[in-house]
Amino acid sequence: MADLFEGYPVGVAWDEVLDADGRPREHSAPLVDALRELSPEDLDVRAAALASAFRDQGITFSLSGEERPFPLDVVPRVVDADEWDLVERGVSQRVRALEAFLADMAGEQAVLGDRVVPRRVVVSSSAHAPAAHGIVPPNGVRVHVSGIDLIRDEQGRFCVLEDNLRTPSGVSYVIENRRAMTRVFPELLATHRVRPVADYPAMLLAALRAAAPEGVLDPTVVVLTPGVFNSAYFEHSLLARLMGVELVEGRDLVCRDGEVWMRTTGGEQRVDVVYRRIDDDFLDPLHFRPDSLVGCPGLLNAARGGRVTLANAVGNGVADDKLVYTYVPELVRYYLGEEPLLPNVDTYRCEDPDQLPEVLDRLDQLVLKPVDGSGGKGLVIGPQASDEELATLRAQLEADPRGWIAQRVIQLSTSPTKTPDGIAPRHVDLRPFAVNDGDRVWVLPGGLTRVALPEGSLVVNSSQGGGSKDTWVLARDEVVAEGETTHDDLLPAAPEGRLLDMGNAVLADQQQQQQQGRVTC
Amino acid sequence: MSWRLRIRHTTGYAYDTPVLASFNEARLTPVTDVDQLTLEAQVVTSPEAEQQRYWDYWGTQVTAFDVHRPHSRLVVTATSVVDTADARPAPVVSGWDAVRSPEVRDRFVEMLTPTERTRPDEEMVVLARKAVEGLDPHDAAMAVMALAHERVAYRPGSTGVATSAQEAWSQGSGVCQDIAHVTVALLRAVGLPASYVSGYLHPRREAAIGQTVTGESHAWVEVWLGGWWAYDPTNTVPAGERHVVVGRGRDYADVPPLKGLFSGGGGHRLDVTVEVTRLQ
Incomplete structure (x- = not known):
C-alpha cells in the first residue's frame, strides 16, 4: 500500500506531526500509523463524505457576499495533553489580564496613571466607546466569550497573534467538525483519547446565566443576531438551538423603562441576558449609528441601569485593538504579577515615531496589519507584495501610523493536509475559545484550527481561502477518557413559541442645534 | 460677584x-x-x-x-x-513646554485630536499657526480666538445642527456652536488642548434682578493653559457670571x-x- 506520507517535505516551518528528521512526533504516532493503513482512494471517499455532510447542513461562510462551504480537512490536528495544558493556562491568564484591564479602564484607570499604557493608545482606538462608560457588569465579567488566536513559530513555540474579545466566531465549526469526523472517521477517533467539545453550549449557557442581573433567579437568555445575511448566522442559530434559548433580531426586542422585553406569540417576555452577536456600532442606534436597523434602541441604558446584561460587554474592542495587543504582556505582569505563559509575536508599533522609520525601511520584509482589521482584512505580506502595493502601503502608513502594526513574517507551523496531490504540509493556526463565568476562565479543549489551503500560503482566514481541521486535544493518561457526549444529551430542546415580526420601525434622528439662532450671541 | x-x-x-x-x-x-x-x-x-x-x-x-x-x-x-x-483670570503659563509636554499631550489627547466636526482644513491650520508665531501660549490662545471671531460672523440660521467647523469657516458665518467648533479646531491645530462647552448665557451684562428675559442655549470653549480657562469667542469675553455650564466634550456631539x-x-x-x- 502506498504510504500517504511518502515524499512529505520537511521545511523551515515547525511541522505538527513530523519532526525535522521526518519521524512522527510522539503524540502523533497513532495518527500517522492509522493514516498509513489507508489507501489514497479511501481517503478520497472520506473527504468527499465530509464535504457533503457540510454542504447538506448548510455550513458555509460568505466570501464577498457569496456562500461557500467551509472546507474541513480530513486529517485532524492532534494536540498533546501537556502542550494543551500550556495553551489552557496561557489563554486563561491572558483573558484574566484583559478583563482586569477593561475593568480598570472603566474605573480608576490606574494603568494609565502608572504609565503602563499611554492614554492616547486607548482613547484613539476605534473601539473606544465613551457611550458605554459607567456600565457595571453584574458579575464583573466583560469578556464572557473570547477567541485567542495562536500560532506556532519555527521553534514550535505557541505565540499569541491576536485577541478577539468582541464577538469572536468559529466555535460552531469546532462543534460541527467533530460531529462530522465522528461520523466519517469513527475508527480514527477510536484510536485516540480525544477530549470532547460538545460541552461548549452548556458552559456558555452557564456563564451567561451567571452574568444575569442581581436577584434574577431563573434568567432568560437570548442570542441576538443581525439576521440571516450575517456570515455567522449559522453559528448564531446553532448556539441558540444547542443552548435551548431564543434566537432574536433587534426588531424582536423592545426596551421599555429600562427593561428589555422579547415579543413572542405568547406575549412579551422579560429578557435578562443578551448574548449579542451584533457589533457595538450597530447595537443601539440611540448611542451608536442612528441608521442601524439591526439593533435595538435603549439596550445600552438598560444595561447601564443594571436590568439586563450584554455579553460580551460594549467597548471590549479597546482591549483587542492590535496596538493595545503589543502591551498585553505588560498587562499580564501589571495586573496579575505573573510572567506571560504565551508570548506575543514581536511587533512594531508604527504609531511610535522611533519605530516607524525601521518599518518603512523594511516594508518588503514585514507583515503589516491594520489595528482594527479582523479576518485578515487589509493585511499585507511584504515579501509577497508588488512594488505598487508597497507604495500604497507606505502612503497609508505615513498618513495614519496609529492604524497599523508590523510583524516579522513567521512561518506558521504546518500540518499534513489532504490536497489534490496527496498529503502535503499546509500552514495552520489555532483559535482556542474561552468562556468566563466569573469564577473561572474555561478553555474549550479543542478550538478552531484554520488551515491555509494554497501551497505556501500563510493566510488562514476563512475569508481568505482557508479551511479548517478538527482539533483533537488528547486526554491525559491518568484521566479516564471522557466519552464523546453529544449536546442532545446535555441540553433541553429549544422552547416553542415563534417570534412576532413587528417590521422595522423607522427611526429618525431628533436633535436640536446649539442655540438655534436667537437674540444676542 | x-x-x-x-x-x-x-x-x-x-x-x-x-x-x-x-x-x-x-x-x-x-x-x-x-x-x-x-x-x-x-x-x-x-x-x-x-x-x-x-x-x-x-x-x-x-x-x-x-x-x-x-x-x-x-x-x-x-x-x-x-x-x-465671575470670570477667572487666565492662568499664568510659563511657556510652551508647560502645555506641549508629552505628559500634557497624553493626558489631554482627546482634547487635542480633531473630531469629524472640528477637523481643520489646510487653510485653517496655516492661518492659525501664522497667527500664533512668536506668541506665548496665552497670547496665542487669544490670537486664535480673535481669528475665529473675525472669520466666522455670527449669523443666525446660516448653519444647521450638523455643520462642521470647516463648513462654517469656508462660508464665513455661523452661530455660537459653529464659532466654538472653529475655535476648538484652531486651538488644537496650534497644540493647545481645547474643549467644547455647552450651556446657557444670560444676554445682558447689567441684568435686573427678578426680570425674566429670553436667554440662549449657548456654546463656548475651554483652553488648557496650565489650567482650564473658559472663553466665549462669540462674544469675545471670558466666560463668567452670565455663563452656565451644562457639559464639556470634544464637540457638540458629546454634549x-x-x-x-x-x-x-x-x-x-x-x-x-x-x-x-x-x-x-
Whole structure:
C-alpha cells in the first residue's frame, strides 16, 4: 500500500506531526500509523463524505457576499495533553489580564496613571466607546466569550497573534467538525483519547446565566443576531438551538423603562441576558449609528441601569485593538504579577515615531496589519507584495501610523493536509475559545484550527481561502477518557413559541442645534 | 460677584403624525464644580415618562427617558437654579513646554485630536499657526480666538445642527456652536488642548434682578493653559457670571442638549425657548 506520507517535505516551518528528521512526533504516532493503513482512494471517499455532510447542513461562510462551504480537512490536528495544558493556562491568564484591564479602564484607570499604557493608545482606538462608560457588569465579567488566536513559530513555540474579545466566531465549526469526523472517521477517533467539545453550549449557557442581573433567579437568555445575511448566522442559530434559548433580531426586542422585553406569540417576555452577536456600532442606534436597523434602541441604558446584561460587554474592542495587543504582556505582569505563559509575536508599533522609520525601511520584509482589521482584512505580506502595493502601503502608513502594526513574517507551523496531490504540509493556526463565568476562565479543549489551503500560503482566514481541521486535544493518561457526549444529551430542546415580526420601525434622528439662532450671541 | 440664575429651557417637538415610541437623552442639567453650584434642577416631560439619570464619560448629567404611547407632541422642560462665578483670570503659563509636554499631550489627547466636526482644513491650520508665531501660549490662545471671531460672523440660521467647523469657516458665518467648533479646531491645530462647552448665557451684562428675559442655549470653549480657562469667542469675553455650564466634550456631539430617536411621526417641527432670570 502506498504510504500517504511518502515524499512529505520537511521545511523551515515547525511541522505538527513530523519532526525535522521526518519521524512522527510522539503524540502523533497513532495518527500517522492509522493514516498509513489507508489507501489514497479511501481517503478520497472520506473527504468527499465530509464535504457533503457540510454542504447538506448548510455550513458555509460568505466570501464577498457569496456562500461557500467551509472546507474541513480530513486529517485532524492532534494536540498533546501537556502542550494543551500550556495553551489552557496561557489563554486563561491572558483573558484574566484583559478583563482586569477593561475593568480598570472603566474605573480608576490606574494603568494609565502608572504609565503602563499611554492614554492616547486607548482613547484613539476605534473601539473606544465613551457611550458605554459607567456600565457595571453584574458579575464583573466583560469578556464572557473570547477567541485567542495562536500560532506556532519555527521553534514550535505557541505565540499569541491576536485577541478577539468582541464577538469572536468559529466555535460552531469546532462543534460541527467533530460531529462530522465522528461520523466519517469513527475508527480514527477510536484510536485516540480525544477530549470532547460538545460541552461548549452548556458552559456558555452557564456563564451567561451567571452574568444575569442581581436577584434574577431563573434568567432568560437570548442570542441576538443581525439576521440571516450575517456570515455567522449559522453559528448564531446553532448556539441558540444547542443552548435551548431564543434566537432574536433587534426588531424582536423592545426596551421599555429600562427593561428589555422579547415579543413572542405568547406575549412579551422579560429578557435578562443578551448574548449579542451584533457589533457595538450597530447595537443601539440611540448611542451608536442612528441608521442601524439591526439593533435595538435603549439596550445600552438598560444595561447601564443594571436590568439586563450584554455579553460580551460594549467597548471590549479597546482591549483587542492590535496596538493595545503589543502591551498585553505588560498587562499580564501589571495586573496579575505573573510572567506571560504565551508570548506575543514581536511587533512594531508604527504609531511610535522611533519605530516607524525601521518599518518603512523594511516594508518588503514585514507583515503589516491594520489595528482594527479582523479576518485578515487589509493585511499585507511584504515579501509577497508588488512594488505598487508597497507604495500604497507606505502612503497609508505615513498618513495614519496609529492604524497599523508590523510583524516579522513567521512561518506558521504546518500540518499534513489532504490536497489534490496527496498529503502535503499546509500552514495552520489555532483559535482556542474561552468562556468566563466569573469564577473561572474555561478553555474549550479543542478550538478552531484554520488551515491555509494554497501551497505556501500563510493566510488562514476563512475569508481568505482557508479551511479548517478538527482539533483533537488528547486526554491525559491518568484521566479516564471522557466519552464523546453529544449536546442532545446535555441540553433541553429549544422552547416553542415563534417570534412576532413587528417590521422595522423607522427611526429618525431628533436633535436640536446649539442655540438655534436667537437674540444676542 | 456671583450671580444666581434661574433657567427654564423648553423644547417642543410637534409631529405630523403620531409617534409610536421615542427614546431620548437630555443633557440639560447644569454641572456643579468649583465655579458653579447647581441648587435645583429638574427635567419634566410631556407625555410623562420614567427617567433614568446617569453621568456620562465626559461628566455630564444625562436624563434618559422613553415614551411608548402614541403622541403628536413631545415637550421637555428643564428648569434649574444655579450660582455662577465671575470670570477667572487666565492662568499664568510659563511657556510652551508647560502645555506641549508629552505628559500634557497624553493626558489631554482627546482634547487635542480633531473630531469629524472640528477637523481643520489646510487653510485653517496655516492661518492659525501664522497667527500664533512668536506668541506665548496665552497670547496665542487669544490670537486664535480673535481669528475665529473675525472669520466666522455670527449669523443666525446660516448653519444647521450638523455643520462642521470647516463648513462654517469656508462660508464665513455661523452661530455660537459653529464659532466654538472653529475655535476648538484652531486651538488644537496650534497644540493647545481645547474643549467644547455647552450651556446657557444670560444676554445682558447689567441684568435686573427678578426680570425674566429670553436667554440662549449657548456654546463656548475651554483652553488648557496650565489650567482650564473658559472663553466665549462669540462674544469675545471670558466666560463668567452670565455663563452656565451644562457639559464639556470634544464637540457638540458629546454634549447635545437633547437627542433621540422616534418611530413613526413622519416630519417634525422644533420649538425651543430659553428663559433666564437673575435671582440675585
